[in-house]
Amino acid sequence: xxxxxxxxxxxxxxxxxxxxxxxxxxxxxxxxxxxxxxxxxxxxxxxxxxxxxxxxxxxxxxxxxxxxxxxxxxxxxxxxxxxxxxxxxxxxxxxxxxxxxxxxxxxxxxxxxxxxxxxxxxxxxxxxxxxxxxxxxxxxxxxxxxxxxxxxxxxxxxxxxxxxxxxxxxxxxxxxxxxxxxxxxxxxxxxxxxxxxxxxxxxxxxxxxxxxxxxxxxxxxxxxxxxxxxxxxxxxxxxxxxxxxxxxxxxxxxxxxxxxxxxxxxxxxxxxxxxxxxxxxxxxxxxxxxxxxxxxxxxxxxxxxxxxxxxxxxxxxxxxxxxxxxxxxxxxxxxxxxxxxxxxxxxxxxxxx
Amino acid sequence: xxxxxxxxxxxxxxxxxxxxxxxxxxxxxxxxxxxxxxxxxxxxxxxxxxxxxxxxxxxxxxxxxxxxxxxxxxxxxxxxxxxxxxxxxxxxxxxxxxxxxxxxxxxxxxxxxxxxxxxxxxxxxxxxxxxxxxxxxxxxxxxxxxxxxxxxxxxxxxxxxxxxxxxxxxxxxxxxxxxxxxxxxxxxxxxxxxxxxxxxxxxxxxxxxxxxxxxxxxxxxxxxxxxxxxxxxxxxxxxxxxxxxxxxxxxxxxxxxxxxxxxxxxxxxxxxxxxxxxxxxxxxxxxxxxxxxxxxxxxxxxxxxxxxxxxxxxxxxxxxxxxxxxxxxxxxxxxxxxxxxxxxxxxxxxxxxxxxxxxxxxxxxxxxxxxxxxxxxxxxxxxxxxxxxxxxxxxxxxxxxx
Numbered sequence: 001x002x003x004x005x006x007x008x009x010x011x012x013x014x015x016x017x018x019x020x021x022x023x024x025x026x027x028x029x030x031x032x033x034x035x036x037x038x039x040x041x042x043x044x045x046x047x048x049x050x051x052x053x054x055x056x057x058x059x060x061x062x063x064x065x066x067x068x069x070x071x072x073x074x075x076x077x078x079x080x081x082x083x084x085x086x087x088x089x090x091x092x093x094x095x096x097x098x099x100x101x102x103x104x105x106x107x108x109x110x111x112x113x114x115x116x117x118x119x120x121x122x123x124x125x126x127x128x129x130x131x132x133x134x135x136x137x138x139x140x141x142x143x144x145x146x147x148x149x150x151x152x153x154x155x156x157x158x159x160x161x162x163x164x165x166x167x168x169x170x171x172x173x174x175x176x177x178x179x180x181x182x183x184x185x186x187x188x189x190x191x192x193x194x195x196x197x198x199x200x201x202x203x204x205x206x207x208x209x210x211x212x213x214x215x216x217x218x219x220x221x222x223x224x225x226x227x228x229x230x231x232x233x234x235x236x237x238x239x240x241x242x243x244x245x246x247x248x249x250x251x252x253x254x255x256x257x258x259x260x261x262x263x264x265x266x267x268x269x270x271x272x273x274x275x276x277x278x279x280x281x282x283x284x285x286x287x288x289x290x291x292x293x294x295x296x297x298x299x300x301x302x303x304x305x306x307x308x309x310x311x312x313x314x315x316x317x318x319x320x321x322x323x324x325x326x327x328x329x330x331x332x333x334x335x336x337x338x339x340x341x342x343x344x345x346x347x348x349x350x351x352x353x
Numbered sequence: 354x355x356x357x358x359x360x361x362x363x364x365x366x367x368x369x370x371x372x373x374x375x376x377x378x379x380x381x382x383x384x385x386x387x388x389x390x391x392x393x394x395x396x397x398x399x400x401x402x403x404x405x406x407x408x409x410x411x412x413x414x415x416x417x418x419x420x421x422x423x424x425x426x427x428x429x430x431x432x433x434x435x436x437x438x439x440x441x442x443x444x445x446x447x448x449x450x451x452x453x454x455x456x457x458x459x460x461x462x463x464x465x466x467x468x469x470x471x472x473x474x475x476x477x478x479x480x481x482x483x484x485x486x487x488x489x490x491x492x493x494x495x496x497x498x499x500x501x502x503x504x505x506x507x508x509x510x511x512x513x514x515x516x517x518x519x520x521x522x523x524x525x526x527x528x529x530x531x532x533x534x535x536x537x538x539x540x541x542x543x544x545x546x547x548x549x550x551x552x553x554x555x556x557x558x559x560x561x562x563x564x565x566x567x568x569x570x571x572x573x574x575x576x577x578x579x580x581x582x583x584x585x586x587x588x589x590x591x592x593x594x595x596x597x598x599x600x601x602x603x604x605x606x607x608x609x610x611x612x613x614x615x616x617x618x619x620x621x622x623x624x625x626x627x628x629x630x631x632x633x634x635x636x637x638x639x640x641x642x643x644x645x646x647x648x649x650x651x652x653x654x655x656x657x658x659x660x661x662x663x664x665x666x667x668x669x670x671x672x673x674x675x676x677x678x679x680x681x682x683x684x685x686x687x688x689x690x691x692x693x694x695x696x697x698x699x700x701x702x703x704x705x706x707x708x709x710x711x712x713x714x715x716x717x718x719x720x721x722x723x724x725x726x727x728x729x730x731x732x733x734x735x736x737x738x739x740x741x742x743x744x745x746x747x748x749x750x751x752x753x754x755x
Contacts, residue, residue, distance in 0.1 A: 088489075093464070100468070101472070105399070110553035113549070113554070114550075114554070114612050117460065118460065120742055123607070123744070131607060132608070135511070136509065138507055139488070141490035144508075151522065154526065154529045154531070178475065182484060233505075
């Protein structure tokens, strides 16, 4: 039913130097803080300074990552822009709430209000590329990028000749982080990246931010690094292993057909057992790759995992810092990504060579 | 396209400032009774100054009507959404084995709680159970649990075009064979965030909004929730149901002109309407009524008017059109859904609803909206929703028998 889409370019900003050419997680930037802001590239390299000054963090990260993706795909424009963002432009939202709480009734600066809307990153890309095409933003917590990806698959089945930008962005907000701390989402005791996993895990997440974009179409091309063949989400499940297994069956695959599985272990001892359960039930003896222990946790981090999966296909090896268990792979041709957040928003993406 | 079969609309529900269900909304539209007035429930210094389309029920009343257990955290947008979605799905068995989805749109999400408890959360435990309600997706997830929808759940936020885009995605997913049935729509409650936002942009009128009038000076915000049930045509046939109407076309484009302002020639709006006609395989001449976005901001109505002229030709070729925002206020992420319900009511009752508060046409356009209730034959209605970020959407609704 779902036809594969080919990925021709990718760009990622994260808390690791993923914007540097050739970077492949062989060295990991360590942190001992929570939250962790993105490892910012030199935005001026790809964004004119005048425009850059007016852009909030989400907009600049999204523009930069999408430009990297376009360069890798050797393109200057696309037919549509589809994005996901769990929380949108948090900092401008906070700024506008703070200004109205202080001065409601007085004239307020409208800029943070304008730039608080969730679709502002996708809109900024459309504006930068002068792209009049389809432009969409999904805001579905930790399944936001998966929704964008699914829309991209549907869009390309409707427009088989089109090329699209698919991506995600999430930024940190200072007050929001305080709220999350109060809600006990975040790791408070000795936060670290790489985040200790398994027996060394402790309660809480490491909050991070980032943006990842892809250029996709229905046809393979000279810069194609792989294809996405299936994506699925579920808000809740009593049995994650069965959710994953049914997904594989639907796609006509046995667990043995997966060369490596990317699992969203984030070192939160309250929820990492979900991955352990899936891994033990389905993927014993299959290489297991982690990513959240070096990228942190945010709603759209699965987009960064998809970029990593494409890199694994190209490099045909798993960086030591990322391999959590299993043997060295003989071949990397078909990869499965599985994540959830706080026991909800389960997402699966199948990436193939 | 995998199939050109139209999408059946088999249920709808709505709550707005002019009615707490679809029949009461219709009664207000029929007698041209608007719902714009002073702020009663929202706690803001703008109370007594700005006019809004507020739903006259407190959160406590909504909670009671929905039978939500005390102590559970539901923000106002979600409460409104649950009422509208319950009406939309009444009499429809969502657990009949068909693949059923929920696609909801919101821009406010839980911001009304965040702005209320912004300092309180830090200092007191009383309202901390509202902290998780902030993200837009949370509202949809609460809805999904209430409705028992598990096959597919997502949330769209593209400013004022959000609900139209949720409706469009639902139709596309059915056409792509991914779902059989989908509950689609949007919800936004009034909030200090949005009222102050539009006020800071100086596009909030000091009186009642006047869509498409030469002297329009801004919008009134409103709050609403509205949902449709879309079903695969074969599913409807199997159940021997008669659809309320069909969603025959949809289009989306980005104006790619400015963060908030529309381009002078209304390029995005024009492309959205053109695509909707193409998907429906209809000529512009087939449209009997346009439910315009018509926010009554100087910029929107001018750009939308230009786009209407480009789609339909000369002013006299433009079909009857009206903006119903003078009834409900601009309900942001809910606008595309509440106006979808109004478009379907127009088809069901064969009536064009009035564009209130109009007196003088925009000089640059020379186009005149329908200012009174007009009974006429209506087979196809175009409904526009445009938003910040250049997101422009147009939906095309058709009678069952065309």
